[in-house]
Amino acid sequence: MNIHEYQAKEIFREYGVPVPRGGVAFTGPEAKKVAEELGGDLWVVKAQIHAGGRGKAGGVKLARSLDEVEKIAEELIGMTLVTHQTGPEGKKVEKVYIEEGADIQKEYYLGMVLDRTTEMPVMMASTEGGMEIEEVAAKNPEKIIKVAIDPTIGFQGFHGRKLAFGLGLSKDEIRPFIKFAEALYKVYMDKDANMIEINPLIKTGSGEFLALDAKMGFDDNALYRHQDILEMRDLSEEDPVEVEAAKYGLSYVNLDGNVGCMVNGAGLAMATMDIIKHEGGEPANFLDVGGGANPDTVAKGFELILQDENVRSIFVNIFGGIVRCDRIANGILQATQKVDVNVPVIVRLDGTNAEEAAEILKNANIKNIIPATDLADGAKKAVAAAKGEL
Amino acid sequence: MSILVNKDTKVIVQGFTGKEGTFHSEQCIAYGTNIVGGVTPGKGGQTHLDRPVFNTVKDAVDATGATVSMIFVPPAFVSDAVMEAADAGIELAVIITEGAPVKDMMYAKMYATKKGMKTIGPNCPGIITAEECKIGIMPGFIFKKGPVGLISKSGTLTYEASNQVVKEGLGITTAVGIGGDPIIGLSYKQLLPLFEADPETKAIVMIGEIGGTLEIEAAEFIKNNITKPVIAFIAGQTAPKGKRMGHAGAIISGGQGTAQEKMDALAAAGVYVVKSPADIGKTVSKALGK
Ligand SMILES: Nc1ncnc2c1ncn2[C@@H]1O[C@H](COP(=O)(O)OP(=O)(O)OP(=O)(O)O)[C@@H](O)[C@H]1O
Ligand SMILES: [Mg+2]
Numbered sequence: 001m002n003i004h005e006y007q008a009k010e011i012f013r014e015y016g017v018p019v020p021r022g023g024v025a026f027t028g029p030e031a032k033k034v035a036e037e038l039g040g041d042l043w044v045v046k047a048q049i050h051a052g053g054r055g056k057a058g059g060v061k062l063a064r065s066l067d068e069v070e071k072i073a074e075e076l077i078g079m080t081l082v083t084h085q086t087g088p089e090g091k092k093v094e095k096v097y098i099e100e101g102a103d104i105q106k107e108y109y110l111g112m113v114l115d116r117t118t119e120m121p122v123m124m125a126s127t128e129g130g131m132e133i134e135e136v137a138a139k140n141p142e143k144i145i146k147v148a149i150d151p152t153i154g155f156q157g158f159h160g161r162k163l164a165f166g167l168g169l170s171k172d173e174i175r176p177f178i179k180f181a182e183a184l185y186k187v188y189m190d191k192d193a194n195m196i197e198i199n200p201l202i203k204t205g206s207g208e209f210l211a212l213d214a215k216m217g218f219d220d221n222a223l224y225r226h227q228d229i230l231e232m233r234d235l236s237e238e239d240p241v242e243v244e245a246a247k248y249g250l251s252y253v254n255l256d257g258n259v260g261c262m263v264n265g266a267g268l269a270m271a272t273m274d275i276i277k278h279e280g281g282e283p284a285n286f287l288d289v290g291g292g293a294n295p296d297t298v299a300k301g302f303e304l305i306l307q308d309e310n311v312r313s314i315f316v317n318i319f320g321g322i323v324r325c326d327r328i329a330n331g332i333l334q335a336t337q338k339v340d341v342n343v344p345v346i347v348r349l350d351g352t353n354a355e356e357a358a359e360i361l362k363n364a365n366i367k368n369i370i371p372a373t374d375l376a377d378g379a380k381k382a383v384a385a386a387k388g389e390l
Numbered sequence: 391m392s393i394l395v396n397k398d399t400k401v402i403v404q405g406f407t408g409k410e411g412t413f414h415s416e417q418c419i420a421y422g423t424n425i426v427g428g429v430t431p432g433k434g435g436q437t438h439l440d441r442p443v444f445n446t447v448k449d450a451v452d453a454t455g456a457t458v459s460m461i462f463v464p465p466a467f468v469s470d471a472v473m474e475a476a477d478a479g480i481e482l483a484v485i486i487t488e489g490a491p492v493k494d495m496m497y498a499k500m501y502a503t504k505k506g507m508k509t510i511g512p513n514c515p516g517i518i519t520a521e522e523c524k525i526g527i528m529p530g531f532i533f534k535k536g537p538v539g540l541i542s543k544s545g546t547l548t549y550e551a552s553n554q555v556v557k558e559g560l561g562i563t564t565a566v567g568i569g570g571d572p573i574i575g576l577s578y579k580q581l582l583p584l585f586e587a588d589p590e591t592k593a594i595v596m597i598g599e600i601g602g603t604l605e606i607e608a609a610e611f612i613k614n615n616i617t618k619p620v621i622a623f624i625a626g627q628t629a630p631k632g633k634r635m636g637h638a639g640a641i642i643s644g645g646q647g648t649a650q651e652k653m654d655a656l657a658a659a660g661v662y663v664v665k666s667p668a669d670i671g672k673t674v675s676k677a678l679g680k
Contacts, residue, residue, distance in 0.1 A: 222491035267544020270625035271667035321529035376668035
């Protein structure tokens with residue numbers, strides 16, 4: 001789960017990670033009020049969406065008067081921001097964050113993530129702050145200083161010194177930097193984060209370190225013990241169909257093609273999309289119905305797939321293990337009675353009791369249901385059906 | 391021969407008396423797995439599925455001589471269970487539990503490593519030596535005995551691959567579902583040399599997925615250490631590029647973990663890389679000169 005910049009900065013404040021003063025607003029007048037309370041004569045109005053690259057896409061703007069704050073906020077709220085991290089459809093801006101304008105003397109990059117190789121959290125810092133950090137990582141990896149932190153010893157002074165000297169900080173910058181990094185480590189561990197990114201981390205004219213940007217993501221498996229984080233969830237940032245699917249224990253992702261897929265297991269579901277493409281088709285979705293695959297989940301699966309108007313055929317690809325294929329076949333028949341399925345459904349059931357299942361489907365004699373013998377046969381038929389060639 | 395487990399392996403089950411634990415233990419026993427007891431704190435002294443129940447793993451190990459534990463404990467308590475197994479001298483813990491917090495598994499694995507305990511999983515189907523010993527939740531009948539070792543991140547794709555191999559008239563020595571969580575136990579790199587050393591295994595099937603770098607590390611390892619033919623399929627070739635936040639993930643992995651990157655690395659290491667998941671079985675046959 002991800003949260004907004006303004007929420008991440010709230011958490012930062014709680015842990016003593018220095019951030020500029022600021023407040024969130026949902027309307028122009030609200031934004032003006034926040035700016036008025038902050039005081040000063042320079043503000044930054046920042047679109048709050050769960051994606052980076054806002055600056056370059058026009059979602060972060062400087063304002064030099066209260067009226068300008070209001071005007072920019074009004075422009076940003078309601079607009080769809082397309083950045084290199086949102087995908088081409090972009091994200092709708094529903095709120096803005098108003099922050100005091102900072103006196104940037106130097107920009108750095110500071111991030112934390114789990115390093116799967118060392119199996120420890122790693123802190124990364126670079127003097128090359130700003131958008132092109134991934135390019136820096138690819139072309140000049142030596143410009144990124146990485147420190148894996150063994151959680152059994154926690155954040156030690158030497159971790160901080162490695163980063164600080166690596167960044168070339170001067171003698172009096174080292175202590176405040178280490179304090180900053182140590183507080184950030186604590187946030188990461190305490191909150192079960194899986195990603196924190198500060199880009200840029202700045203040094204101000206008065207020698208302070210400040211987090212100017214804050215991105216945070218969390219381990220979904222640990223959210224049960226973080227009620228405060230769960231309350232920060234913004235459903236408007238998520239695809240409503242995916243949210244609906246999750247309620248039924250289904251994992252659904254909408255795609256651009258016209259061959260609907262219903263599969264058990266994420267790996268097989270991805271492999272099914274792969275083989276559809278391999279056979280010359282385009283998958284309309286990823287749908288993992290999980291281990292259960294009972295009449296209710298299958299019916300819900302059909303509903304989810306069919307609300308996409310592009311769908312011309314559906315490939316049901318289920319490998320029955322503990323759940324027997326004959327039960328799944330009956331589930332499919334029941335589901336087709338509950339949901340009006342008006343496109344060809346190619347059904348491939350393999351595994352436990354596959355023959356009985358084939359018999360059940362054959363005897364049901366439903367025109368729309370076309371049995372397939374194996375993965376390749378099913379994919380070929382589903383692609384042909386989508387092209388109207390079956 | 392096989393790797394890691396066989397018909398003589400003494401297995402206990404942590405979370406033995408729960409719904410999942412009971413159901414799958416029954417299935418494992420029916421398959422022939424030598425389950426010698428289970429652990430459910432507070433139920434020590436009882437009998438379940440005709441096997442003794444113990445309060446602690448230590449008690450179970452002392453009484454039965456078990457060396458492997460199959461773990462069905464709920465996610466919030468799973469790291470505790472893994473560490474208890476390690477502390478009690480268990481040699482291999484097979485962690486079936488789905489949904490374990492990453493931070494918990496990080497500590498649990500560090501402790502397991504310190505105690506010399508191997509782990510498989512979490513969030514995996516387990517391990518099966520065909521027709522001898524099933525420790526996990528896979529449908530046993532798909533795994534007929536034969537010359538192919540199987541390592542897979544994904545559950546149902548493991549079944550699909552084994553099924554294809556069996557339909558070719560071949561079969562499986564041992565199949566290991568390693569799981570796809572950020573922190574996992576044994577991975578390709580640790581399992582490949584075991585299959586290389588197993589005289590009955592003549593070819594190795596490796597099923598990977600997008601994300602992470604384990605397959606890339608495996609490719610490097612195969613190039614230098616594995617002489618047996620390796621057949622690989624990577625799921626997610628057509629997965630859309632995920633929307634994301636921030637750059638940190640890409641920086642640390644030094645790449646995006648795409649299927650293509652992995653397929654290229656494996657092909658360069660001399661692996662038979664299969665594009666269509668329907669061709670896994672056929673390609674194994676071809677690699678074995680059948
Ligand atoms: N409070 C502030 N005062 C002055 N300048 C700011 C302030 N906040 C942001 N900026 C400027 O705007 C730029 C873009 O903002 P920010 O980094 O928060 O968003 P972003 O573009 O989404 O980030 P990224 O490129 O890391 O995804 C910053 O690099 C910084 O130069
Ligand atoms: Mg930024």
